[in-house]
Amino acid sequence: MKDKILKKDAVIGIIGLGYVGVPLAIRFSDEGFKVIGFDVNPNQVSVMNQGKSPFKHIDDEAIAGMISTGFEGTGDYSRISQVDAIIICVPTPLKSGNEPDLSFIEGTLEAMRPYLRAGQVLSLESTTWPGTTREVIQPFIEDAGFTIGEDFFLVFSPEREDPGNEKFTVRTIPKVVGGVTEKCLEIGQHIYSAIVDRVVPVSSTDAAEMVKLLENIHRSVNIGLVNELKTVTDPMGLNIFEIVNAAATKPFGFTPYYPGPGVGGHCIPIDPFYLTWKAHQFGVHTRFIELAGEINSAMPKYVVSKLIEGLNDQGKAIRNSKILALGIAYKSDVDDVRESPSVEVMELVRKWGGDVHYADPNVATFPAMRKHEFDLVATELTPETVSSFDAVILLTVHKGIDYQMIEEHAQLIIDTRGKFDASQDKVVAA
């Protein structure tokens, strides 16, 4: 296997052509590996096989380049037998009650089962609780007739993908790897060393799983803290953005986090609860995670309370007011609205009887979502449209929005991002 990797003869199978799998497939292709991408969604496979990117933040050229060096997308899991390395990058969401939902991993394992063969290495990249690889994947592989560390190798290597981050790439982000056995770890290190500048070995798959959770718990808690502090400094007449920016001038011991309308995306609102769930099995509690979850998920309501205040000052109610949600992706410069708190704000405004619209240069039509349905296309941002709304709620900042024009023409701005001049009467910090 080591030779195959060094000679780039190893065939790489990436399961899950999403935000994690696609950049990883590109990286392996760039290094000269033959990559087969597996996805249960035929549309995703077909788009990519046409050399097109399924994501705004990844260029078509990157996909086309990968195709030209042999990449194939497929939904046919029998082709698993053709790959040397199986890298699983499927979602790990939460069930109701904040329980881990491994159904995508389990579905992947079942689909692959008849096609596993001796000598393969399997790497799980999906975020999950410490113990998953040993408790879920290992017994499955053993049940399929293999011996881990002898004729099948098993590692966990958490993805650290940050969509839209222009400063770091798959290659320059160090990759943590833990193996079930020493031999597993060694092979895992060989594979990832082929595509990243630095591989960070840890003592176990459990440790590697926990590393990723810590990273996202750290973010969730720090965002939760500054969101709570926003609600504390606001009645004191202080601007939390000014405070954070000034604190950020301390050259040690402080890292700035900024408040917002909540947390979104497929990681921060979800991953920490994988630890919470597992901790309960050990009779211990994760109170910071739960507090952060509570505070962050209460933020949309806080934003709407500020909308109510702002409209009230003008003698208006939300009912029958026309409200524009500005920026509905979960973070800047992406097109992903999964778990976006902006959508929660839209839901609340609608519930209060507001006529809610949205504008987002990255989201032309409100997408199909499991929990939300809005029959809307993006409002074009012109002085006329902006001034026609009773209030504009800034939720996510994107490049390519003319904020000065909005500041000039909006009747009322509810600003969750500290983007507008809060000394104006019509700007309400939220």
Added chain:
Amino acid sequence: MKDKILKKDAVIGIIGLGYVGVPLAIRFSDEGFKVIGFDVNPNQVSVMNQGKSPFKHIDDEAIAGMISTGFEGTGDYSRISQVDAIIICVPTPLKSGNEPDLSFIEGTLEAMRPYLRAGQVLSLESTTWPGTTREVIQPFIEDAGFTIGEDFFLVFSPEREDPGNEKFTVRTIPKVVGGVTEKCLEIGQHIYSAIVDRVVPVSSTDAAEMVKLLENIHRSVNIGLVNELKTVTDPMGLNIFEIVNAAATKPFGFTPYYPGPGVGGHCIPIDPFYLTWKAHQFGVHTRFIELAGEINSAMPKYVVSKLIEGLNDQGKAIRNSKILALGIAYKSDVDDVRESPSVEVMELVRKWGGDVHYADPNVATFPAMRKHEFDLVATELTPETVSSFDAVILLTVHKGIDYQMIEEHAQLIIDTRGKFDASQDKVVAA
């Protein structure tokens, strides 16, 4: 005033010759200003007037140098009339019930009152709640017959001193300044620009006060989080230090904080509660601060529970065991034991009937403390002494300790700092 500062003719009065005031006095002296240092403690004044440093982390030469350029320490507040700038660096502890204790500030104001004169600027550097300068200092100065912004100037500029930090100095740490009026801010900026590379003006004294609280709240919460996670990963058989170190390889979005036996010193355990207290006046709550306080202050008990476990495995109890607390200063390479969690651990061990001793290269004799009394001198660390203890509890890591010798000779090590090889039976992670 501006001219006086630029020509370095302004006389600087520093009130409180402690961890903050002394480095500040040195910095002004280094720039050629005449500095008068005020302190109510005659010993502190006398030590410094002899050209000696009251602190381990500050060299005698720095004090002697300051004396040679005109520094004088005094307890005579009538000399306030001789200074142009009054910089208050006195402690702001907590009363029982976690209420702010401004008695040192109030005592300073009362002592200075007869000697205030027109044209002076007063800068408060002591950490305090947002509003203190306006609510406490301003009325006092006005009551003394001055008009803020006209014949007396008032600013708040939080200290960012980090004793033992060799990477940053008073000069290279940016200094946040807020003024009661525009004119106050302008004068504050002139004064601090004379001694630091970068002054960061903020919109008000309240904002400047909040900046400092945010910095320390951020630390308290992040340390609390990793302390809680230690108690979660420990039963899972994971080493929290390995996890944090691996997560720290992520080049964005993560900052490592390490667990320990609690938090100590004069800032982190105290400052956050100034905001908690003030928040209650506005009917809002600071749940992260309270959770961090609860978890961090429970750490000494956690450490002792690990001592109990470790001794129990050897068939021993704390009662009648000889226990060594290794490192009692509140952090590495300082000699300050104020609020040190190590001392809490010592108290608990004594309460459980243990024969407790300590070793710390920076603390030769257990100092007089308000809440703690141990009639002890530091145990010398030799193979014989180390092996004579039933357990060694590593609490604070200092340079100049031979950890390898301790690892070899200790019977049992309770390691709160991840310093020893935890795969050994005799090392218990705590």
